[in-house]
Amino acid sequence: MRDTWKTLVSFFVSIQLTVVLLFLSLVLVFVATLAQVELGIWAVQEKYFRAFFVYWQAPGGGLAFPIFPGGYLIGGLLFINLIAAHAYRFKLGWKKSGIFLTHFGLIFLLVGELLSGLWQEDFHMRLDEGQTSNYSESPLLNELAIIDTTDSKTDDVIAIPEKLLKRAAPIQHPKLPFRVVTRTYYPNAEIRMRNQVQNPSPALATNGLGTDIAVTPRPMTYRPNEANTPAAAIELIGTDGTLGTWLVSTMLAGPQTFAHEGKTWSLVFRSERYYKPFSLTLLKFNHDRYAGTEIPKNFSSRVRLKTADGQTDREVKIYMNNPLRFDGLTFYQAGFENNDRTTILQVVRNPSWLLPYIACILMSFGLFIQFGISLAGFISKRTATKTSS
Amino acid sequence: MPTRTLFVLPFVGLVLFSSCRDPKIRNYQIAKEPIAKPPAGMTAPTAASAPPAIHWQKPDAWQEQKGKSMRVGSFLVGETNGVKTELAVTTFPGDVGGDFANVNRWRGQIQLPPITEAELPAAITSFDLPAGKFQLVDLTSTEPLLDGKHKARILGAWLKQAERTWFFKMNGDAETVGAQREALITFLRSVTFSAPLAAAPTPAPSASAEPAAMPLMPPLDMQSAAVPPPPASENGLTWTAPADWTPKPLGSMRKGSFAIRNADGTEADLSITMLSAATNPLLENINRWRRQIGLAPLAATDLSSQTTTITNGDLKITVIDSANNATRVLGGILYLGDEAWFFKLNGPDAHVAAQKPAFFDFLKTVKTR
Numbered sequence: 001m002r003d004t005w006k007t008l009v010s011f012f013v014s015i016q017l018t019v020v021l022l023f024l025s026l027v028l029v030f031v032a033t034l035a036q037v038e039l040g041i042w043a044v045q046e047k048y049f050r051a052f053f054v055y056w057q058a059p060g061g062g063l064a065f066p067i068f069p070g071g072y073l074i075g076g077l078l079f080i081n082l083i084a085a086h087a088y089r090f091k092l093g094w095k096k097s098g099i100f101l102t103h104f105g106l107i108f109l110l111v112g113e114l115l116s117g118l119w120q121e122d123f124h125m126r127l128d129e130g131q132t133s134n135y136s137e138s139p140l141l142n143e144l145a146i147i148d149t150t151d152s153k154t155d156d157v158i159a160i161p162e163k164l165l166k167r168a169a170p171i172q173h174p175k176l177p178f179r180v181v182t183r184t185y186y187p188n189a190e191i192r193m194r195n196q197v198q199n200p201s202p203a204l205a206t207n208g209l210g211t212d213i214a215v216t217p218r219p220m221t222y223r224p225n226e227a228n229t230p231a232a233a234i235e236l237i238g239t240d241g242t243l244g245t246w247l248v249s250t251m252l253a254g255p256q257t258f259a260h261e262g263k264t265w266s267l268v269f270r271s272e273r274y275y276k277p278f279s280l281t282l283l284k285f286n287h288d289r290y291a292g293t294e295i296p297k298n299f300s301s302r303v304r305l306k307t308a309d310g311q312t313d314r315e316v317k318i319y320m321n322n323p324l325r326f327d328g329l330t331f332y333q334a335g336f337e338n339n340d341r342t343t344i345l346q347v348v349r350n351p352s353w354l355l356p357y358i359a360c361i362l363m364s365f366g367l368f369i370q371f372g373i374s375l376a377g378f379i380s381k382r383t384a385t386k387t388s389s
Numbered sequence: 390m391p392t393r394t395l396f397v398l399p400f401v402g403l404v405l406f407s408s409c410r411d412p413k414i415r416n417y418q419i420a421k422e423p424i425a426k427p428p429a430g431m432t433a434p435t436a437a438s439a440p441p442a443i444h445w446q447k448p449d450a451w452q453e454q455k456g457k458s459m460r461v462g463s464f465l466v467g468e469t470n471g472v473k474t475e476l477a478v479t480t481f482p483g484d485v486g487g488d489f490a491n492v493n494r495w496r497g498q499i500q501l502p503p504i505t506e507a508e509l510p511a512a513i514t515s516f517d518l519p520a521g522k523f524q525l526v527d528l529t530s531t532e533p534l535l536d537g538k539h540k541a542r543i544l545g546a547w548l549k550q551a552e553r554t555w556f557f558k559m560n561g562d563a564e565t566v567g568a569q570r571e572a573l574i575t576f577l578r579s580v581t582f583s584a585p586l587a588a589a590p591t592p593a594p595s596a597s598a599e600p601a602a603m604p605l606m607p608p609l610d611m612q613s614a615a616v617p618p619p620p621a622s623e624n625g626l627t628w629t630a631p632a633d634w635t636p637k638p639l640g641s642m643r644k645g646s647f648a649i650r651n652a653d654g655t656e657a658d659l660s661i662t663m664l665s666a667a668t669n670p671l672l673e674n675i676n677r678w679r680r681q682i683g684l685a686p687l688a689a690t691d692l693s694s695q696t697t698t699i700t701n702g703d704l705k706i707t708v709i710d711s712a713n714n715a716t717r718v719l720g721g722i723l724y725l726g727d728e729a730w731f732f733k734l735n736g737p738d739a740h741v742a743a744q745k746p747a748f749f750d751f752l753k754t755v756k757t758r
Binding site: 151155158163206240244 | 412413414415416417418419420421663664665669670673676677681
């Protein structure tokens with residue numbers, strides 16, 4: 001037992017492990033950079049860096065095999081390696097203080113990236129002129145919202161992430177008087193009216209709009225300017241048996257409604273929403289151009305910020321490099337459309353945004369101290385040699 | 390020992406952090422919001438943005454068609470070898486994604502590759518007509534898409550106004566559409582506009598709280614921007630309702646829907662729905678209806694004594710009459726292959742009881758197509 005522990009310790013504190021991990025991370029970054037051409041930055045982050053392994057999927061959509069360590073595994077092992085080496089060899093003293101600080105900065109950097117991956121929220125808020133919104137939407141993730149709309153004043157929302165629908169395991173939530181079972185799931189699919197399709201396949205749904213809609217699966221897209229439009233056939237099963245199967249798709253703009261056991265329910269497959277305790281109203285979007293040209297000069301959104309408790313009610317101008325920071329969120333001017341009448345704000349929350357800065361300062365400071373100590377030692381040695389000669 | 394603890398901590402931390410990424414179901418309450426606002430340019434006409442009234446002179450040979458929601462106008466232009474050629478007139482606020490997107494969407498519908506933005510001007514023909522400047526594309530499929538024999542063709546015209554765009558899309562087999570090109574331009578020449586129409590009253594929600602047809606997102610054809618309520622004949626059954634029953638908007642589940650009112654305005658609701666026969670056994674559905682009005686479920690042995698059967702040719706409809714707490718449900722269940730059809734008349738006890746003979750007569754009109 002003791003020998004096993006010793007082997008484990010010597011493995012995790014070894015400099016060879018550090019070198020191998022750094023080499024693997026070089027390869028990972030290189031391959032992921034090339035893959036970005038095909039997959040786009042979001043998919044590459046998820047596939048190569050925010051994963052324990054990089055998987056290769058057998059042709060035909062079969063099994064996926066891990067073929068290379070992912071960012072979390074390499075970063076995690078480096079993190080353990082650094083901590084272990086310090087814990088094992090750590091001796092407090094001025095001579096190694098620079099190295100200690102540099103490594104400490106590196107640990108901060110690794111932890112910072114991990115926390116960003118876990119905690120960072122990156123959403124969009126889309127506002128037409130005059131429109132008020134109190135939620136932001138994910139540009140990448142979708143959810144099936146099952147909403148109890150019976151109450152005249154509030155809606156009770158049960159939001160099921162797309163990833164859970166994809167797993168196809170029956171979903172039972174205490175607030176739902178039925179189970180949610182995914183019968184069919186397509187990560188990207190086109191929907192058309194059945195009467196406009198030659199020889200449409202059988203309808204996936206028995207209820208709702210889906211009975212009139214033909215679904216055609218499409219390959220997933222990873223291009224930054226394109227979006228996947230997933231679709232699923234969802235069966236709801238109550239205590240007395242099935243309530244029916246509904247087709248849900250992000251291409252269906254509004255909810256499908258049904259009644260069950262005296263309650264009214266809505267089903268909608270949409271971008272993941274995050275509601276805020278405040279609202280923004282777009283008063284005016286401006287797209288300034290240089291005089292006599294179509295060259296953009298400035299984009300700006302004049303919005304009204306209002307909290308639910310009424311304590312904040314003010315106008316704010318959001319433009320390039322001048323985001324609105326409120327309630328831990330940062331609203332950047334990200335885009336516009338609809339003939340300059342719709343603004344798109346990027347809404348970011350990153351509680352660990354300071355960590356990379358702290359890490360860089362620590363590493364720079366550590367390197368400065370370490371080289372300073374070496375330089376001072378070298379100079380004093382040289383001075384001593386000169387003096388003795 | 391402290392050294393060992395230090396070793397273990399990073400492992401524990403990693404496992405804990407990685408578990409945070411598991412997607413979780415969220416539950417929250419929000420203040421009721423107005424019906425989800427579709428993207429700009431896709432909003433259905435509302436009272437606030439009511440379109441101007443459009444008028445036209447249709448060629449005599451074209452037949453006006455009804456029952457296509459969201460369409461301002463719909464015409465059967467011709468039929469050759471069983472392939473229908475139709476013209477649909479629709480209108481939407483804004484420019485609906487722009488000419489480039491719209492033309493490529495139409496091209497995609499007849500399996501033509503998209504064109505580039507530079508090729509767009511050459512693909513469009515403009516006409517200055519009394520109602521304004523119309524633009525038109527003429528697209529023919531390269532493959533015989535219709536029944537594997539006939540090429541498909543789209544003549545798509547649109548007219549932009551300050552706040553909206555009007556679409557006139559003729560769709561059918563290449564030969565018929567080609568022959569109707571001049572007729573279409575004559576039709577477009579006849580188009581005029583007048584003051585906005587009065588906004589249609591919002592239909593009252595039906596008993597099953599089904600929504601009216603709703604818009605689809607831009608990648609769909611503009612003409613399919615809402616699901617048209619299917620007429621009875623498209624669903625395997627036909628029926629004839631008494632003249633004093635008022636058809637109601639179909640929800641997403643209903644195949645038929647009627648309001649039955651008496652002289653003092655009391656209303657009963659008749660819904661016709663279709664579900665899978667395999668998952669909807671007779672007894673369960675009868676007991677579901679009974680539970681809805683607070684009655685105890687029936688046992689299987691009670692079925693024959695509590696139900697009556699209406700025989701209508703080959704069709705056998707099982708009818709149950711249940712009343713409790715001043716509410717009555719008259720329900721008819723018909724099994725047709727793997728389909729189960731439900732005819733449910735629900736409302737105040739006395740009113741539904743008075744309508745019972747009419748309901749039975751109605752069930753006798755139900756026929757397969």
